[in-house]
Amino acid sequence: DQQVKQNSPSLSVQEGRISILNCDYTNSMFDYFLWYKKYPAEGPTFLISISSIKDKNEDGRFTVFLNKSAKHLSLHIVPSQPGDSAVYFCAASFHNFNKFYFGSGTKLNVKP
Amino acid sequence: NAGVTQTPKFQVLKTGQSMTLQCAQDMNHEYMSWYRQDPGMGLRLIHYSVGAGITDQGEVPNGYNVSRSTTEDFPLRLLSAAPSQTSVYFCASTLLGTSKNGEQFFGPGTRLTVL
Numbered sequence: 001d002q003q004v005k006q007n008s009p010s011l012s013v014q015e016g017r018i019s020i021l022n023c024d025y026t027n028s029m030f031d032y033f034l035w036y037k038k039y040p041a042e043g044p045t046f047l048i049s050i051s052s053i054k055d056k057n058e059d060g061r062f063t064v065f066l067n068k069s070a071k072h073l074s075l076h077i078v079p080s081q082p083g084d085s086a087v088y089f090c091a092a093s094f095h096n097f098n099k100f101y102f103g104s105g106t107k108l109n110v111k112p
Numbered sequence: 113n114a115g116v117t118q119t120p121k122f123q124v125l126k127t128g129q130s131m132t133l134q135c136a137q138d139m140n141h142e143y144m145s146w147y148r149q150d151p152g153m154g155l156r157l158i159h160y161s162v163g164a165g166i167t168d169q170g171e172v173p174n175g176y177n178v179s180r181s182t183t184e185d186f187p188l189r190l191l192s193a194a195p196s197q198t199s200v201y202f203c204a205s206t207l208l209g210t211s212k213n214g215e216q217f218f219g220p221g222t223r224l225t226v227l
Contacts, residue, residue, distance in 0.1 A: 006154075032214050043116070043202050043218030044155070089154060097143070097206075097214050098162065099170060104154040 003027050004092050006103035013110050019077040021106050023090035026071065030092040030101075035064060035075050038087045038105070047088075048075070080110045114138050118203050118219035125193040125226045133188040133222050135203030143206045144186040145170070145216070146178065148199040155202065161186055162208070193226045200224070 005024045013019045023033075031052045036044035050057040050064045050073070057064050063076045077084055087105045119134045137144065145160040147170075157170030161180040175197060177189040186205075190197060200223050204216040 002154075004154075009152075034214055036218075041220075043204075043220050044216075045218070046215045049214060091155075091214075093214055097208055098160060098168070099157055100145070100214065100216070101157070101171075102147075102155040104152055 002101075002104070003030075004090060004101045004103040006090060006106050008106050009104070010107040010109070013080045013108065015082055015110055015112050016079045019075075019080045019084065019108055019110065021075040021077075021088050021090075021108065023073045023075075023103050024071055025073075025092050025101075027092070027101075028068075028071065029094060031095040032093045032097065033064070033066060033073050034091045034093075034100075035062075036089045036091060036102075037084075038089065044089060077108075080108075082110050082112050084108060085110045116203055116205055116217050116219035118201075118222050120222060121220065122223050123225070125190075125224065127193060127195060127226060129193050131190055131193065133190075133201055133203075133224070135186045135188065135219060136184050137186075137203075137205040137217070138184065139205060139207070139217065140183060141205035141207050141217070142183065143208050143216075144180065145204050146176070146186070146188045147202045147204065148172065148197075149202060149221075150199050158188065158201075190224075195226045198224060198226045 034049040035047040038044040146158040147155040159178040
């Protein structure tokens with residue numbers, strides 16, 4: 001049973017608008033959450049992370065929000081650009097960082 | 113820095129054959145891991161290592177072996193390939209014990225088909 005879930009397989013957004021990608025998890029012991037971006041035929045690349053002691057982390061156009069009571073995190077991209085079109089994976093780990101659990105990914109399409 | 117490298121990029125095997133997927137990193141990262149990516153399943157952890165001589169199982173270890181004799185290399189061995197092992201395999205590494213915890217660097221992947 002997947003401990004990290006991304007229920008939207010795809011998302012389409014107009015250039016310049018906000019993209020919101022969602023992720024849910026089931027294990028309340030997860031301590032650290034990450035977002036990765038993946039282009040076709042390449043490995044994932046790290047985007048942004050958040051510790052469970054925070055509820056928001058911002059890096060340029062990317063912001064991750066964590067709602068521990070709802071076991072939910074989201075990635076906001078503002079403004080969205082065509083180059084952001086990729087598959088986005090959320091991931092979670094425990095405090096020892098030994099194992100990482102990934103969601104199934106959301107394919108974002110930013111239309112010019 | 114070459115980062116994380118994987119060979120081969122593509123491989124076709126027959127059922128029952130064995131092979132080794134190679135992974136190397138030149139960033140002196142203690143932590144290395146192997147994932148497989150299947151449609152609708154995301155990335156699933158096969159095996160990981162927190163340092164030379166130390167390996168452990170992930171979510172889906174059956175049918176795979178690993179070893180870590182050096183910090184740089186972390187090969188993944190398929191003992192007797194099965195069609196269910198058709199997948200894209202990614203190797204990753206990260207530096208533990210820093211503010212960059214969990215920020216894994218991924219290789220470009222190996223696309224494996226088992227007939």
